[in-house]
Amino acid sequence: MPDSNQREEFLRVLKETRGRVGGTDGAAARMGLKRTTLISRMKKLGIDPRAVS
Secondary structure (H helix, E strand, O other): OOHHHHHHHHHHHHHHOOOOOOOOOOHHHHHOOOHHHHHHHHHHHOOOHHHHO
16 A cells, blocks of 8 residues: 555544544454554654544
């Protein structure tokens, strides 16, 4: 998945979860990723979950 598509997908799911990354209702769980994996990929893409919420 190219970075731009991945970035859009992360932003979409973060908006749905109101910026929540971890937990059973968080973006990581919805995407099937570990919380730490999602956080590291968001850092790489320059996404701040607090700015999305």
